[in-house]
Amino acid sequence: MMLKLGVFELTDCGGCALNILFLYEKLFDLLEFYEIKEFHMASSLKEHDSFDVAIVTGTVSTQRDLNLLHYARNHSRYLIALGTCATHGDVQASVEGKIREKLEKVYGTKANPMKALDSTPIVQHVAVDYALPGCPYDKDEIYQVLMSLAKGVEPPTKDYPVCVECKLNEYECVLVKRGIPCLGPITLGGCNAVCIKSQLGCIGCRGPLPKEANPASEFEILKELGYDEEYIRRKFKTFARGELRW
């Protein structure tokens, strides 16, 4: 029995939906178990009934997004919030100010005929069954979750910081050795420390480590390296709004 899959894209850069196509041959492995019923970036087919799994990407940034999210939730057994927009709000949710002020700055008018809202992550609006962060998320993670669901096993979860994978790759610590601001110690791992491979610091795109993060200590380290408080504050909130407190 094929499972029915829907991919719903709210407001975002399109990368999380695109990354599903970047699974290449693994996508065809998934299609042994799943029938795609809705995926507007990839298909003109729309069969609006019910879904075994709904993947939702992006932030709620308009009334239309919110309606679509409720639709997806009410018509699916499992709902996966995919990508940092969906799980933490990502960059667009970190833009400060009220929606009308922001609209005025960009469009020159406070009118809001298209019903824009302040961007928020979907986890703030509906209950989700799985939340996979990452801007973008690691492709293997969504593959594993979809495969696990198809086979009826609980998908694995990760709970360690980026530093773990950085050490496993034997990369030089850019924070300690080179004084480059790196959010690796307080950011959830799972990206294989991809940015430290470029000898640059982690920018925190997977959101804060859920349990044992110590943002206060990271804050002190960055201050000692000479970065001013405003700079650090903005860096902390870029992908996860105000979630990292110190």
Place this chain on the structure above:
Amino acid sequence: MSIEIEAFTRVEGNGGAEIIIENGEVKDVKVKIFEGPRFFELLTLGRHYWDVPDLEARICAICYLSHSVASVLAIERAFGVEVPEEIMLLRELGLLGEVLESHALHLYLLVAPDLFGYADAIRMAGKHGEIVKEGLTIKAFGNYLREVIGGREIHGINVKPGGFGRYPTVEELERMERQSEALLKLARRAVGIFSGQEYLGAKAEHYVTVNGYLYGDKLIADDGEHFDYFQHIEEKTLPYSFAKQSRYKGEVFMVGALSRLMLKYEMLTPMAKHLYEEYKEKFAQGYVSLNNLAQAIELVYALERTGEIARTLLDKGFEGENVPIEPKEGEGIGYVEAPRGVLVHHYKIDEKGNIAYSNIITPTAFNHAIMELSLYEEAKKRYGSSDEMTFLQKMEETVRAFDPCISCSVHVVRL
């Protein structure tokens, strides 16, 4: 009355159209971009220049590297920094990767199902698996270039002001040279497949591009003038769309692959130039759907040029050193050809190196007006003579020809 296209499919982002009918005739068409606004200019205000390209990359997934490079070019110009040729060539490799990734996605996964009569490439793969596979192979190679140069397939942070975090290795450049050569025959086949597509939409009368093939320091139009975007391009806000519309000297114009071929065919690589000449008469027709054939020829260009650059860098070697940057007050514009067309990043930076003003204009915003005109022309031609299914299908195909990137289009700051 009006006919509503609720949401375009097989395009990136969320948008639709309203076709207004009066007295049995098509009166007007509105292209509605209802993807939520993303306020990137506001996001970058007050941010330190070093972090800005990484944030701007997140405007778009399909063309993240175009955004990083445009951002870096604007920052370097603001500080008066010049980087050596090798750094520009490496950046160009990333941009070429993006052209390959983006055009292959568009042509093989989004447009080809129309040519073969399927709802999507997945369903098309049953009978035409070979073609879909070829497309994915080209796309994967494009992504490989993006990963090596940009640091990641999507939203890498390796492209920095003054240079790179990590430079490619000799092995990586050798692989680029080898693979680009091997994939050329697939790209040539793509040109054959897309040369038969029917004419759709309006005839483009004006084209705007960047003065170099993939990056430059000015814009050019079909009248030959070199200019900065704020001199001749006017933008206006619409009540029904989060994306604005632009005019060049008051005229509707087009950006993208077709525009690049029309204005810059002299810069093409040998095989791509030969192919352009073969279809020159066709291109002169100007129909916007020819953009797809132009993209196929650009696959050939991108592969030839990738091989050329990899060879050059392997032959002469490179230092792999970044140019040091001292922040100072300044203003700079970065002009890049994203796969879909002209992309502009414009910043003013204060003496501490923080962004004080930011303006970004993306290709889909530039194309918004001609997209609307094209739907109007196509709707006028078909309304009443096609059945509703065909009518709507052709409307979608017309929009798709622009390869619209709606996510990019929704955050343009007031000029």
